[in-house]
Amino acid sequence: MNKKKTYPTYYSYAALALFIIFFFLPGIMGIFYSFTNWNSLSSDVNFVGFKNYEKIFSGRYDFIRYIWNTLKFTGLTMLTKTVFGIIFAILLTHKLVMCRNLQRMAIFIPQVMSFLIVGLVFKSLLNPVTGFLNNFLKTIGLDFLAKNWLSDAHLALNTVITVDTWKGVGYLMIIIIAGINAISSTYYEAAQIDGANFLQKTWYITLPLLKPVILNVTILNLTYGLRVFDIIYALTNGGPGHVTEVINTSVYSEFSKGNYAMGTTLSGILFIFVMMISYVILRALEPKEEL
C-alpha cells in the first residue's frame, strides 16, 4: 500500500459532522418527539409514552393501511423497475439493436421530468372520459379495457405504480448498462465457442456478473419506494378516499394538521422499516465467503 496516496481519516470529519448535524441528530430528535404530544395548537410538550405508536398499530385509524400501501408500492416498483431495467439494458447493449443511444435517451427522459409535470400530464391522459388512453382503447375496439384508472379504488394504486415505473426505469437501465459494459467480453467469447445462445449467455454470464449492480439498484429502489411522496401527491393526493395514501403522505397530513408528534412517529416507523429491510436485503444478496 502506498501510504502517500491513502487519504487520512480526518478528511471525512467535515462530511461526517454535516451528516450528523443535519441528518442523524434530527432523526434522533424526531424519535424523541414521537413519545410526546408536540403539536401546533398548544405550546406545552408533554411526555405521553407509547400513545402515538398505540394509535398507529391499534387499527382504529388507517395507518396500518398506509404502511401496507407503502410496502406494496415499494415491492412492486422494485420488481417492475428492476426487471424492466434489466430487460431494456440487455436489449440496448446488444449490437443488433439499431439506434441504441436514441432509445436509451427516450427511456431515460421521464427520469428528468418533474413529478408535478408527470402527475398533471398523466391525470389528463388517464381521465376516463376525455383522456387519451381510454379514447384510444375505444377507437381500436378495446372498450372493455377502458377503466377509471385513478378513481377506481381497486386500480388507483396499481396505476400510480405503473406511472412511477415508467418514470424511474430509465435511471436503473442506465446503471445496469454501465454494469453490463464492465463485463469482460472474454466470457461471452468463451460461451460463444461453447455454443451458448443469447438467453444462455444472459442467464449464465450477464445476470450473475450483474449481481453487485442489481444489489445497488435494489437498495436504491427500496429507499425510494419507502420514502415515496411526490408521485402520489401529484397523481392522486392519496385518493380516491385513502386507497393510495402512504406513510409520507400521512406524515405530511399530520404535520399540516399541526400534529407534529404523530408525524414524527410515522417518520420514525419508516426509519425502522428502511433499516430493517435494507439489512435483510444486504445480507441476502451478499456473496457468501468460501471457507
Added chain:
Amino acid sequence: MRKVIGLLLVTLMVLSALAGCSKDSKDDSKATQTDTQNTTTDNNKKENVTLTFGTHQSGLPTSGIIQELAKAYEAESGVKIDFQIVPDAQWRDLLKVKLDSGEAYDMMNVDADPLSLVGRINPEKNCVDLTDQEWVSRMDPIVLDGISVNDKVYGIQFNGVRRSVFFYNKDIFSKLKLEIPTTYDEFKQVCQTIKDSGVTPIYEATQNGWHQVLPVCETGSYYITKYDDLYDKLNKNEMNIKDVKEIGTILNEMKEFADLGYFGDNFMNQSVEGAKEAFAKGEAAMFNNDTGWAVETETEYPEMKGKIGIFVAPWADNQTVSCNPTCNAYFINKNSKYIEEAKGFFAFLARPENLEKLLNGATNLVSLCWKDTSTKENPEYVDYFKSLPAGMVMQVGVSYIDPQWMDIGKDIDAMYSGTMTPEEVLDNISLRRDELAELASDPAWK
C-alpha cells in the same frame, strides 16, 4: 497538476457560494437607497417591492377582478402583487406548513370562521393586527367574528352572507314537467326522471376535495331545528356528532344517489370549475353551490340568463335555508418585510369605488359585507329565501368540523368508491373531533 486543478475548482465553488450571498446584500442596500429616494418623490411610489399573495384556486373570482385591482394598486403605488395560486385540495395543508416553517406569503387568502381561525393560521402569532384600520368600521359586524381573535381584527373579508342551494335548469325541468322537490323521495324521483331522459341529474365534483362535503355540513340549518341548542351542546361535548341522526341519513342518501348514477359516471374525476359548462350545455340538470355561482354562470353563458332556478337541498327532507356569514378573507403575515405596503393594498381594496368595482367585476359575488354597497341578489331568489326558515351552517357553529373538511371529503370519496361505509365516515368525523379537541387541550374534552 491534478491537485492544483482540484484546488482551483474547490476555490471557484466556494467563491461562487459567497458571491451569491454578497449579491443579496448589495440588492438590499440598493433597494433601501431606492426606497429612500422614492419616499422623497411626490407620488411616493415604491419600486422593487413585490408582495406575494398566496391563495387557493377557488379563493379568487375567476373573472380576475382582484388581479385587475392589484394592477391598479401597482400603477398607483409601484407595489407589485405576485399571486401564487395553489390547487384547492392542497391549500390548507400547504399554508399551515409554510406558516410553521416561517416561509409564508406576505398576504394570505384563508377560509376564515370564528371556530377554526386560530387552529388554521393562529392570527395572534402569525398575522398583523388590523383593528386600527379605517375600513374596519365600514364592514358588516356580522362577519367580524370570523376574522377576529380576542376582539382584534386580523383580516379583511368581502363576501356577504352566502346561501347554499341546488341550481336547476328551468328548461330541462319544464320539458320534463318537473316540480322542485321538497322531500328526499321527490328529489330521487326528479333525478330518476332526468336520468331516464339521458341527462346527468346532478353535476357532482370530488376532485377539489371540498364540494362533496357540502350536503353534510351546509344542512346544519336543518339539524338545529331537530335538537335544542345543538351547536352549543356539541361544542361543550355534551352531545356527540354521531347523535345527530340526520347526518347519517344524509350520508346514506348521498351514497344511494352515487350508486343510482345520479351524479353521472365520471363525477370522481370532475372539478367544480367544469360545472358551468356542463350546466349551460344541458349535460347536467342540477348543481349545488352558493347563489353567486348563478351570476358567474349567467355572465359566462348569457343564454342561461333567467333559466337558472333554485331550491334548497332536500337531503333528509330539509326545507331550511343554510346561511354562512364567513368566507375566505385576506390576512397579512406578521413576518412580512412589507407590512405597510400590504396594509396599503387592503385599504385600496376597501375604497368605496373599488368595492363597487369588485362587486360588479366578481361574477361569483352577489353582495358584499360592507355598509352602503349595492347588491346583485336575484329578487326571485330573495323571495324564495324569505319563504323558508334560515339557520347557520354547521361548520361555522360547531368546533373541529371545518379543520377536518378536506379529510371528510376524502372519506366521502372512499364511501363513493365503496371502501368505507356511511357509518364509518360519521365515525371518523367524531374521531377526528376528539383528536383535534385533545390536541387543543379543550377543557370540554377532559
